[in-house]
Amino acid sequence: MRLISCFRKLLTGFRKRFIYLQNMITLNHKQEEVPMKSFKIVSLLVGTLLLMSAGIQAQVGYSSNSGDPALWTDGIWTNAVYSSDEGSNDEYKADISVNSIGTFYFVTRFRYNSGEWKYGGYNAGFWSAGNSGQLVVADNIAPLETYFLTGDTSKMLVIHFNEKIQAGTGNVLVKNYSTDATVQTIDISYADNRLIYDSTLVLIFSGLTNNVDYYVTMASGVIEDLSGNDFAGVIDKNHWKFKYFCPGIGSSPVPIKLSFNLSDTVVLNPQLGIFYNKFIVKDTGYIRIYKTVDDQEVETIPMNSSRVFVTDTSIFFTLASPLNFTTSYYIQTFGGLVRDYSGAIGNNVSSWTFTTRCEPVVPVVSAYTPANKSTGVDLHTDIKILFNQPIKKGNGRIKIIQNSLDMFQDIDVKNFIVRDSGKYLVISHNSFLANQKYGVIIDSGAVKNTAGIAFKGLVHDTIWSFSTLSVDNSGPVIQSRYPSEKSKNIPLDSNLVI
Incomplete structure (x- = not known):
């Protein structure tokens, strides 16, 4: 939609008389096409003869709020740019797109040299209640x-x-x-x-x-x-x-498959399902879940429960609370769980057993290199942690603390290396200083096992700490080379830099 605003040239020392929308703008448009529509906003000002039109900032705005535009919180404002002279007025234009369905209210505003905004309404001077332009965007697209x-x-x-x-x-x-x-x-x-x-x-x-x-x-x-x-x-x-075509019309629906039956790796919150040989609807029975070890009842789910869902030839049950790890369960059905469209009651399930999966093992540290409270640690060698199982990098940071006071290095875990059958986390670091004590803090979740179970982390720098050599007697360490290893297309006159 193109909105054209026309401002009389501003003069210094002016006294504002009025600003208004020159053309009627109560519009009705369809959702699929809001055509270009032009109207004018005229500002009539009086003052001295020194021309100051270059300082004008003009805007057109719209909102679903018909109230005072100075208080709009959802107003969309678009700068209007100078287009041409129209008599003694400057013509400004703005392209505005309205993509929502509803009724919207248009006003204009302008200011001079970043001064106070002045708002204009329709054909009645400055804005006042009820004189905004109006645009109605209606939905006329048929559903498909x-x-x-x-x-x-x-x-x-x-x-x-x-x-x-x-x-x-x-x-x-x-x-x-x-x-x-x-x-x-x-x-x-x-x-x-x-x-x-x-x-x-x-x-x-x-x-x-x-x-x-x-x-x-x-x-x-x-x-x-x-x-x-x-x-x-x-x-x-x-x-x-x-x-x-209804198979066996009038005969009872027969269960042909049970979810998780005889499985020993069932999750703790399974959605239990029974699959039948024909289309079914709910009847009035219920299922009951027991622990195998002592026949203790765990839960009863009646067919009229909101946690029972039937779709075509299947019925699903959602448990109220999670089951226990590494526990065997069996399910019995009572009454008619389902019936077919002719009213024939479905057969009950004769045997339905499963075992939940083992409790996941949380990754723990098997060894530190260097060992905790070691002394005489080399200043340049990588430090590493051996875990009790394969790991992967999670999300978090590893911090190296110097003398229990200063942050020596703070590194994202993604910058480190996992190696040696996936059990070692290798921590590369800046060269340590001689005769200093260092401790390592690892965020919880920075390291996980392959099942996604998080390492609890090292919450304090005293859990794994060590001290460096009293004197730096190590030889120089190569930090970079030019050209780098396996580089290609190196100029023939290049220097070798280490």
């Missing part, structure tokens, strides 16, 4: 289907849209694919055979015949978005087509 789910054993159609939806008016028709005869009419205004959740529509069918092809149609306006824009609907009989 993104994908749908059905299948040869489906008794429902799940349709997903690209935005939140609501029921409009009209019917959904389920038809026989061969004869085009309507076998079910679903009035979208009633919730008996349909469910709407955010951007998803679930249609539940009834009265279908086994092993027959069907299709679904929907007229425009049966579904709409929250702004009232109609979904175009579907009339193509090949779009929402499916075959209804």
